[in-house]
Amino acid sequence: xxxxxxxxxxxxxxxxxxxxxxxxxxxxxxxxxxxxxxxxxxxxxxxxxxxxxxxxxxxxxxxxxxxxxxxxxxxxxxxxxxxxxxxxxxxxxxxxx
Numbered sequence: 001x002x003x004x005x006x007x008x009x010x011x012x013x014x015x016x017x018x019x020x021x022x023x024x025x026x027x028x029x030x031x032x033x034x035x036x037x038x039x040x041x042x043x044x045x046x047x048x049x050x051x052x053x054x055x056x057x058x059x060x061x062x063x064x065x066x067x068x069x070x071x072x073x074x075x076x077x078x079x080x081x082x083x084x085x086x087x088x089x090x091x092x093x094x095x096x097x
Contacts, residue, residue, distance in 0.1 A: 041069045046080045054087050 064071045074081045
């Protein structure tokens, strides 16, 4: 996979007719593709587990070890990570009331 990524990157870089924004988006897409694993969770999978993940995190459990696919998805997906942070913040705020 890394070799394929390097070949594509070398093909893209010399192209002068690509706009900077288009080229940056392509690079970001290829970097994400290079980090793809064989087994991953979708956003729907993570949405179904996010409350359990947050509760485990709040209890101080090692969520990276117990739910590594959720952790990996949150590291890769900004939308799901934002939802995770919002839920965590809401629960922490609720404790202060």
